[in-house]
Amino acid sequence: MTLALVVLCAHLAFPPxxxxxxxxxxQTPPIIPLTPAPEASAPRDRPVSWKLIVPNLISDQERxxxxxxxxxxxxDWLPAAGVLGVTAGLVMLDPTEGAYFRRTSEFxxxxxxxxxxxxLSGIIATPVSLYAVGLLRRDSKMQRTALLAGEAIADSExxxxxxxxxxxxxxxxAIPPQGNFADTWFDSGGSLVRGSGSFPSGHAIAxxxxxxxxxxxxxxxxxxxxAAYGLAAVVGFSRMTLSAHFLSDVFLxxxxxxxxxxxxxxxx
Numbered sequence: 001m002t003l004a005l006v007v008l009c010a011h012l013a014f015p016p017x018x019x020x021x022x023x024x025x026x027q028t029p030p031i032i033p034l035t036p037a038p039e040a041s042a043p044r045d046r047p048v049s050w051k052l053i054v055p056n057l058i059s060d061q062e063r064x065x066x067x068x069x070x071x072x073x074x075x076d077w078l079p080a081a082g083v084l085g086v087t088a089g090l091v092m093l094d095p096t097e098g099a100y101f102r103r104t105s106e107f108x109x110x111x112x113x114x115x116x117x118x119x120l121s122g123i124i125a126t127p128v129s130l131y132a133v134g135l136l137r138r139d140s141k142m143q144r145t146a147l148l149a150g151e152a153i154a155d156s157e158x159x160x161x162x163x164x165x166x167x168x169x170x171x172x173x174a175i176p177p178q179g180n181f182a183d184t185w186f187d188s189g190g191s192l193v194r195g196s197g198s199f200p201s202g203h204a205i206a207x208x209x210x211x212x213x214x215x216x217x218x219x220x221x222x223x224x225x226x227a228a229y230g231l232a233a234v235v236g237f238s239r240m241t242l243s244a245h246f247l248s249d250v251f252l253x254x255x256x257x258x259x260x261x262x263x264x265x266x267x268x
Contacts (some may be wrong), residue, residue: 014220046267048147060155060264083255090248095181098172098246102181107241114238116203123235125205127153130214146218152209152261159256160205164197171198172243184246201253207232208257209265216266232257 048056052166071077101107127149134142170184211228219222236250246251262268 045141045144046148046265048144048151050147053147053151056151056265057154059197060151060260061158063264064159064260083252087248087252087255090246090251094184094246094248097182097240098175098184098243101178101240102172102175102243103177107132108214111238111242114234114241116239116242116244119207119235119238120205122231123153123203123210126210145213147208148217148261148265149213152213152257152265153206153245155260156205156257157202159260160200160202160253163200167197167199169198169246169249172246198245198257199249199252201236201239201249202249203209203239204232204236204245204250204253205257205260207235208254212258212261213266216262230267 025039046056067076067080069179071080127146129146130142130149131146134140134146168186168188170188172181172190175181175184184198208229211232214228215225232254236254239245239250
């Protein structure tokens, strides 16, 4: 960030010379390329509006649920295997990590501030605030970013609800401090539409969905990706300190949030 400010100040303080100040440039004939210049490689905006939200969601869900077919065709198997491998390794560590956060009181102050309701309110407020500010500033890019972030949240929560209902993992908070943190699968209660299980984290998948949309669309501002992903990481960490989720729940939620936003919503 400091380097960017230095470069900007240098550019303003020492502008390029005017046409009348360079005789060499006037004597040298312009070079005309024989072939057209290649198009810019910057990703194009995906069409989004209030009218397109539902069609976009349907299209996104088709891409999400057809992903196993891509794996069967030999596509994207390496990153998928990496995510699943790390998740499996973290599941093996969950009894130790889950028991630690369930028993410790070291994070009580942190938990009193970064509560589940506070992070949920922040997740909801982010796209709403972006859209409101975009309207006030007449900034169409910010308005589209807000709609894309909302679309990403909806896509992520649909997937999360299904996975929670399939795995039905017990949350760490539902286990006694001296209980068995290794036997947590297929044992949670709740209805099929509530997605009350622990795997994956709904807060983490939503937070990383928003962070990815904002970072990919405003990545030219170097501090924005750090701030966006940093806040998403705080949300994910808070879910562990509150014993609402295991580390594997948070990791998979973050990985899915990133993947859904980048490849299903933004199509980059």
